Amino acid sequence: MKSRQILAVPAFLWFGLFVLVPLLIVVVISFSTRGTYGGIEWNWTLENYHNAFSWTYLGILFSSLILAVFTTASCAVLGILMSWAMSTAPSKNRHFYVSAVVLPFLTNLVIRIYALRVFVGYRGPLQATLNFLHIPFDPFVLSQNKFLVLYGMVTTYLPFMVLPLYGAFEKFDFSLVEAAQDLGAGPWKILFSVILPNLKKALLSGVLLVFIPSLGEYVIPDLLGGAKNMLYGNLITEQFLKARHWPLGSALSVLMLCLLLGVTFLYYRGLGAKNVE
């Protein structure tokens, strides 16, 4: 062992103390009871899990899953098309295009969501246009709805899909496309039987990168969805910050983590099996 390896010890300690241990603590808390005033009492119980599996909460989990799947699917379709266009653009423009897609992602999420609310909000450009065209609308429905949540999620997570796909497109051998064109294949045939099989790995990692954060998203549904569209991230946050029922909140998050781990595991196992074929 080289002596400079000692330098890694502080980072190890930090990760251990503030990433790993906290996760274990959440698991421990999920088996405890709520105190009278919202604290934690160390009496072990399975009640939180019993509650977490109630139909109401499972229903919320289900609608979050649906939203996450829709978000992932939309990002995948858009990401493939966009990175295809980006990678076949003149090479001097490509770096600019990648930056243009990534830049908003590195700015504040709350601001981007706020901007969206200005856009669809009272006297915003969208409502002004609809008024001008004499199209009737309900301003409350227009400024807080499920579609808006999906739109916010897709625009937020798109870079996670575009970056790996673009990277794969950059390495892709485009002479295969030329060959397919020469043999008379149309663009869709080329996409599905020439390009996508070569992009499988990047697409699959993009899918995970979008799916994992979108399942527990809190800010976007909270600000764009309104109170009617409760999602799992909001449910967990409410248990922690409003209802102050930490044990239940912990049980709900452990459940979500197990689901994510399970999905990831099955996903890679399924992939492994496919690659053998």
Added chain:
Amino acid sequence: MSSERTRPKAPRLASMMFWIMLILLYLPILVMLVGSLLEDKDGSLQWTFKWFLEVIHDENLMDALKNSLFVGFVSSLLSTILGTASAVALYRTTSRMYWMMEGLSMISLIFPEIVFALSLLSWFFVLKLELGLQTVIIAHVSFSLSYVLMTVNSRLVTLDPSLEDAARDLGAGEWTILKTIILPLLRPAILGGFILSFLLSFDDFLITYFVNGVGQDTLPVKLYTAMKMGVSPKLNALSSLMFLMTFSVLIFFFRSGSFRILFEEGSSKVRSDEREQTNNLL
């Protein structure tokens, strides 16, 4: 003369989609920027700087800005030191420690933000740490550390190993090599890691929202609470200011190329090549 052949164009639908998405990404922000410069006077719109002046003269907001800058500076300093030290310690080692560190930073990168936030909150509660700027700083270091590791690592793997070997042949010790050769070469990457973690800290909302103390809001938390009440031109101005701050730093760094390493496939490829090499050696 280009070194590569021109690639067959993507179908028009693909490039149309690209431009539509770019417009959708930037249009709301543009509307917000314009909105912050407009004032409604008796039904007619006029250009004004009024809202920006109101933001600057709002003491609450300026306190939040100070908190944000303080947290951002301290946390990115800490994570840059920790991250650089650990990246330097573990590069070109095939020890188990290297993979453990990779795994740990993967965990902190990929875990849902909300679980990260609430697990830290629970841990601080168990430790009986009082919530305040100190807990926010701890939390920010925990998530930005892996970004510093990634940035510094991607530069480290591109360093020429013969530099180090030459120094060693000339009798330099491990620490001399570190101080006189490796660290100076890493300076741009270290700076990039620092700026990146500062931006991440400055922009973070969710984790701060969970672990900050009463009355010690950072700017994004203030913005969120204000937004709950609805939109207003003053909020437009505040958001525009914050957006422009981040955006200008980003543009500067994109142009200087410090961030390029993060988003290009190259860095991870180098690492896997090297992994192969070390495997061959073993």
